[in-house]
Structure formats: C-alpha cells, structure tokens
Amino acid sequence: MTIxxxxxxxxxxxxxxxxxxxxxxxxxxxxxxxxxxxxxxxLPEKGKVVKQMETVATIEAVKTAADVYxxxxxxxxxxNSDLENKPELINEDPYGKGWIVKLKMTNPDDVKxxxxxxxxxxxxxxx
Amino acid sequence: xxxxxxxxxxxxxxxxxxxxxxxxxxxxxxSMLDESVWTxxxxxxxDVSHMARFLVEGEGSYDFIEYSFTNSLRKLKGDVKAQYTLxxxxxxxxxxxxxxxxxxxxxxxxxxxxxxHAKDWDxxxxxxxxxxxxxxxxxxxxxxxxxQGPYSLDIITNIFKKDITSAKRNxxxxxxxxxxTSTGYTGEKGVEIYGSPDKLIKIVKELLKNPEVRWxxxxxxxxxxxxxxxxxxxxxxxEETDPFSANLGWVVSMDKEFVGKEALKSKDIKVKxxxxxxxxxxxxxxxxxxxxxxxEEIGYITSATYSPNASSVIAMGYIPLDIxxxxxxxxxxxxxxxxxxxxxxxxxxx
Numbered sequence: 393m394t395i396x397x398x399x400x401x402x403x404x405x406x407x408x409x410x411x412x413x414x415x416x417x418x419x420x421x422x423x424x425x426x427x428x429x430x431x432x433x434x435l436p437e438k439g440k441v442v443k444q445m446e447t448v449a450t451i452e453a454v455k456t457a458a459d460v461y462x463x464x465x466x467x468x469x470x471x472n473s474d475l476e477n478k479p480e481l482i483n484e485d486p487y488g489k490g491w492i493v494k495l496k497m498t499n500p501d502d503v504k505x506x507x508x509x510x511x512x513x514x515x516x517x518x519x
Numbered sequence: 520x521x522x523x524x525x526x527x528x529x530x531x532x533x534x535x536x537x538x539x540x541x542x543x544x545x546x547x548x549x550s551m552l553d554e555s556v557w558t559x560x561x562x563x564x565x566d567v568s569h570m571a572r573f574l575v576e577g578e579g580s581y582d583f584i585e586y587s588f589t590n591s592l593r594k595l596k597g598d599v600k601a602q603y604t605l606x607x608x609x610x611x612x613x614x615x616x617x618x619x620x621x622x623x624x625x626x627x628x629x630x631x632x633x634x635x636h637a638k639d640w641d642x643x644x645x646x647x648x649x650x651x652x653x654x655x656x657x658x659x660x661x662x663x664x665x666x667q668g669p670y671s672l673d674i675i676t677n678i679f680k681k682d683i684t685s686a687k688r689n690x691x692x693x694x695x696x697x698x699x700t701s702t703g704y705t706g707e708k709g710v711e712i713y714g715s716p717d718k719l720i721k722i723v724k725e726l727l728k729n730p731e732v733r734w735x736x737x738x739x740x741x742x743x744x745x746x747x748x749x750x751x752x753x754x755x756x757x758e759e760t761d762p763f764s765a766n767l768g769w770v771v772s773m774d775k776e777f778v779g780k781e782a783l784k785s786k787d788i789k790v791k792x793x794x795x796x797x798x799x800x801x802x803x804x805x806x807x808x809x810x811x812x813x814x815e816e817i818g819y820i821t822s823a824t825y826s827p828n829a830s831s832v833i834a835m836g837y838i839p840l841d842i843x844x845x846x847x848x849x850x851x852x853x854x855x856x857x858x859x860x861x862x863x864x865x866x867x868x869x
Contacts, residue, residue, distance in 0.1 A: 428535070429552045431825035432802050432832075434852065450851070452803055454551050454738060454824060457851060477800060485552075488712075 394421045398488040400463065401512035402445070408463035409485065410503055415464045417448065418491045419482060424518055427453040430479045435471040436493060442466065444502050449492050451482065462489060465498040466495035520859040523568035524662045524716035528723060532734050540633035542569040544737050545613060551738030552827040557703055558743055558830050559864065562668035563735035564726055567704075571636035572658045572713070573629040573643065579650030580625045588617065589762060589779070592774035597623050600691035601700050603770050605643060605762055606631075607779025611786055612758040612766065613640050616750070620691050622702055628698070628713070630663070631754045647779065662719040667709035667743070669867070670731050675710055677701060678725050682709075688869050697722070706747030707868040737823045742824050745833060748794060748861025754806055755792060755835050764837065766792045788820065790837045794863060795846065795856035800825075804834050804850040811847040812838075820848060829852040829863045832856070 399407040405423035424430065430512040439467045442448050448462040460465075471493050474481060480491035507515065520543045529536070534545035545566065547554060554858070557563055575583060580708065583731075584592055590604035600865035606614040615635040620628040631639045640656055645653045650780045664674065672684050679694045683701070692699040712722060726732045750756045756765045762782060765818050773780065795810075809816040823834035834848070834856060848854045 428547065429550050430798055431552075434802065452851075454742070454803075456548075479800065480552075 393511050395509050397509045400506035402463045404448055404461050413497045415495045415497050416491050419495050421486045425482050426429050429454045430482045433479045435482040436468050439469045462515045464497050464499040465499045468493050469496050470494040523566050525566045546739045547736040548734045554735035554739035556827050557733055557740040558668045560834040561731045562569055562666055562670040564732055565589045565665040565735055567665050568662045572661055573655045574655045575627045575652055575854055577652040579652040580627055583647055583650035583652045585775055585779055589771040590774050597743040599689050601702055611761045611779045611782035613760050616752055647699045661713055662716045664704050664712040666702045667707050668703040670758040671709040705743040706869050745824050746828055746864045761786050763788045764790050791840050791849050793838055793862040794859045796852055796859050797856045801832045802852050803851045803852055804848045805831050809849045810836055817849050833863045
C-alpha cells in the first residue's frame, strides 16, 4: 500500500492535490484496497458546487458503496470521464489515472484542517 | 470462528476473509472480477468446505430421499449419478436447495448450504425416522473443493491418471478414497472434490503446481453463479418461495410423493424469477430494490452484480408472468434494465 507524499488527506481517505486554486481529488490507495473491485463511479455534473466534506461522487464496489467527500469547498470544473467505462482505474492507479474530480477552490483555508502524508500514515497505523 | 482445512493456503495466497455461516472464508485473493474472468477462461480452485454434508445409508435410503426432496432418483440412470434438488416445507416453500450424489446402491451424499446446516439437519433427521436409514453429519470429516473452468477436466485427468476429459455433467467418480463429481456452481465444466482433509491438501498442492490453476473466493463464486442464472438460497429463494415461481419446476417430480407436493398442486403461480440486464457500466441494484414498469411497482430484485464476463450489470428478481421489455429498478439511483432469460453468459453444453 502506498501513501503519496505530495498530497493532503482527509480522515475519510480522500486525497487532494492543490495547485493554485485548483484542487484535484481522489481516494487513497488504502481506500481502494478496502473497497475491492470498483464497478461504478457516480460522477457529479460540471459546475456543481460543494462544501468541504460534502459528497462529491459515489463509488460502488462489488460488495459495497461509498461516498467520496470533497476535501475542500469549491466548484467542480472537471470530472474524470475515463471512470465511466473504466472505474477500475481507481483500483489500478488511485493517485494518478484514478483521480475523480477537479475543483476550483472557494476557500483556500480549507487545506489547513487536512492531514499531511505523515499524519495520514499515523491515522492508518491506529486503525 | 471455524476454519476449513485449507485456511493456511488462503493466508499464504493473501486472501481477504469474510465470515460466512460461522466460517472464516476467503472472499477474494486478488480481485473478484479477475477471478471470475479467469474461471471462465482457465480453471479456478474454490474452497467450499463450509458446505454441509450428510451421508444417507441403509435400505430405506431411496424412499427417504424420494419423500424428502422434490427431484426424483429415477432420473439417475446410466452414468448420471448426481442431481440438483430441493427440500420443501409442507406449504411448498423452499427450505433449501441441495445436491444429491449416488455413491452406491443405498448410499448417498447430500450437500446443502452452510447457512442452513442446522435447519436442514433437523428437518432431514426428523423425516428419516420414518425410514430404515442412517443419516450422518459428515461435514467435519471431509473437505470440499471445486475446480471450475474449461481446463478443469484435463487437469483432474492428469493428476489422477484417470481419463475424465469427456465426462458429462452429474457424473460421480471414486479415485483413491476421493469422490470427484462433475458438478459445480459456475455453469462451466468442472468438478467438485470430496475427501479427507489430508488427502485434499495433497491434491491442492498438486493443483497449484499448474500455472493455469488459481484460487478464487466466495466473491467470484457469487458473480459466477449469478452469470449462470443459478439462485442463491436466502437471496433468490427462501421458505416463502415456491419452486415454480423460482423457475425451478424442472427439479420437481410431481409424479411421486414428497413433502410439499400437496401444497404445490393448488399453488396459483403469479410471479417468476427472471433475469435483468443493463449493458455496460451502471449502478448495481441491491436485494430488495423495487422494480417498476410504467411507473407502477411490479416486483423486486433478489440479487445483482456487475458481470465482468458479460460486461454488464446483471440481476435476478421476481415479476409477474409474461412481462417483456424494459423495467426501471429503483436502486441507490434509477437504472433501466431489460428483462431477459439467464444465463447471462454463454455456457458450455456438457
């Protein structure tokens, strides 16, 4: 299992990479491993506005479904439409080709409450 | 929690475990989807030792089985020595589905669902009192494996040096104290293997030397049985379901006496277990989801999955007879599905 170094995490196992006011969001390697084979991803419409830790997408695995919470507030400006036909990209490459949405952030301070890779590692060790 | 004789293998092959019917069982090793695809292309090894196994012996065996189960042993002719069958209650509801193997004259192996182990034992033990039979629970004395997939018969032939490459469905073979039956829960060619834990562990070691053989878990087993259109007890059939609605009339012999027959005679069949398919990717319905036609609720889903071999969302459920076309399934979100017949994948004729 890998924990990517240059991103921030939520306690709910999403990751976010912030570049200026653009935030790219996905789920961690740990999360995809827990879910198992992902068979469907319900993506939001472009333009959807979400608050921090609101549901931005839903992932269905063979035996379970899980909401993806947005690590930051913002407007959805891009969704990974490759997931429509290849949801398994999240299993195969959770920090890369398995990204889920890009948001234009509305509150830069949102990142302050997020976990560093080191904090996230500690969280997983406690579980 | 109970463990099967093969628990150490599962650990070694990195199984993710689930609790099922009191057993710690492998859900998957690598991926439920990959294991399902591999099974239909090569050969997969399943540990199904959690299934309950009863041995019936004695001169009343035949009559006891005819009375207690819906299918008829008269259909076991020539090389056909195994059959799918049902145990009914006196209202015609399904207590369990089962497989019966004729080992010898007056000696039968009965295999039932792990989740119904105690219930079935009580029912069958009670029914056995009317007959000159001995009924034994031999679950703990035996392991049970399934090798399923197109390469299976060749692989078994190589290991046992007995040619079963052209075996048809429902045969029973005895090779060195091991029972091999051409049966399974995937619809593919394959075998189930019954024997002492020691013997079976040796066979597993032999099987795993072959790179075409991979472990598959209960997750793949559920996907594969759904693709084949086989019901799962507790989901698709239960004590409220009669065999005709469940589309299992083909294992009910109305020309003999058995528990539940009288109730079946007067059953008014209004619904049927059908298949539903949404081609491509989509949200997967759950057991209990409502099925709507033209805005009106007409039935419910009993099981569903994404099928990697049909590249579709597939489901089973109950709707009134003679309905055709497309229905709306109200799941976490709404999914349109076409009513269809199962199997959902092409299965070998054998």
